[in-house]
Amino acid sequence: MENILEIKNLNVYYGVIHAIKDVSFTVRQGEIVTLIGANGAGKTTTLQTITGLIPPRSGEIIYHGKSINKIPGHKLVSQGMAHVPEGRRVFADLTVYQNLMLGAYTRTDKAGIDDDLEMVYTRFPRLKERVNQPAGTLSGGEQQMLAMGRALMSKPRMMLMDEPSMGLSPIYVNEIFDIIRKINEDGVTILLVEQNANKALNIANRAYVLETGRIVLEGDAKQLLTDPQVKAAYLSE
């Protein structure tokens, strides 16, 4: 399968802090790839560098065969890349509807936007019930659904998701992972960052383990589930 995203020898610094050290990985068309790791491992930094929020010091980010290092973050959305950020970051004062329409900001195909709005409402019925409610008044799980719905409104080919299960009750966590699987079945390639390694490895095709800015392990997700090293460090229940 073709690589949709290729990261080569990426290095990212915060001032003198070397947060991402020579990281390389690939995501192929149609896959769910998960990036797991403990707090501060550099997962968020990796995603933010890919979507242009943080400039890399060195290395290459190749998306659909082209280097996107120099492309400003806001231009990636229209190229089919959507990022569901850590902490959801919905626009709290704006309504659910306004948030969703901001997701479609780069699009001009009115009919397509309407169709996708219906699709999002079907996928997240709870959002439909709350269209005119300010996003800040939604529960954590609902806000996560809104952040995902908002990303879907850009009609992405690839979605980066940063800890979508963070802070959610177990029922919501299962629901969110089900939705991720369904989004992927509809043809969206997914790069999933998670601390919930168990759940993430269960739905992913492949996985990379990040430790203090370095990839220390990679492989087939189901195999990593039984890897003693992974079990000891990330699957302790």
Place this chain on the structure above:
Amino acid sequence: MASFLTYLISGISLGAVYAIIALGYTMVYGIAKMLNFAHGDVIMIGAYVAFLIFSTLGLNPILAVIVSMLACTVLGITIERIAYKPLRGASSLSVLITAIGVSYFLQNSALLIFGADSKTFTSLVSFPPIKLMGGSVVISSVTIVTILASVIIMIALTTFINKTRTGQAMLAVSADKGAATLMGIDVNRTIAITFAIGSALAAIAGILLCSAYPALSSTTGAMPGIKAFTAAVFGGIGSIPGAMIGGLVMGIIENLSKAYISSQLADAIVFGVLIVVLLVKPTGLMGKKIQEKV
């Protein structure tokens, strides 16, 4: 009673000018999280441009308004690009000092170009006044146009922000620049648009202000600028209805104080009221939580 009404109406008119200026302050603050202290001086430049077109060249007043708005729009975008954009991410103190520098730059440029003697601005509005209550209350045409203009601007701005894609992008940038970028919004462009709108409004404010108070010099924008900034803080900085209400309240208090208490003390009273309001409600009348520049 008649004289009270007269003072009140001219207070509303002065307040409407403050409100239009305050909108510029508050929009830029809401989106760029910075206090653009040069905003008052853009008003002065706008008034000079209108003066050149209308009085010096003797052209059509509508044309004067349009050219003045265009000139201030270009000026606002240029100031943002050259002085403020390189400071994105710098401390708010650096930005503030830069803004004060830009303010002096504009004032001294005007001094150099237009000279130190103050010009007498000819009102661009020239239809007859309206007389009420058998002629005891006279409302000048400038007053009427000023109040009408502020209402139209308020409605247009609110509609723009709530109904257009660019307006929604402005709200998104104001709330979270990173998340806005992830929506595909060009944050720099959105900030530039905000400066453009604020500066075009400053041109209108300058023309209306000088049509009512005709002395035009390089410092004409300074005091109204500070008062409008105060009005924006009073109403809750970042809030558009707050700027409107804040401006009106300031103008009314100022004019009534001048009429009934003392014209020397009027400014002290205005700022005194501001201090009291901020002590009781630190975020201003319509303000929510205070956001620091991040």
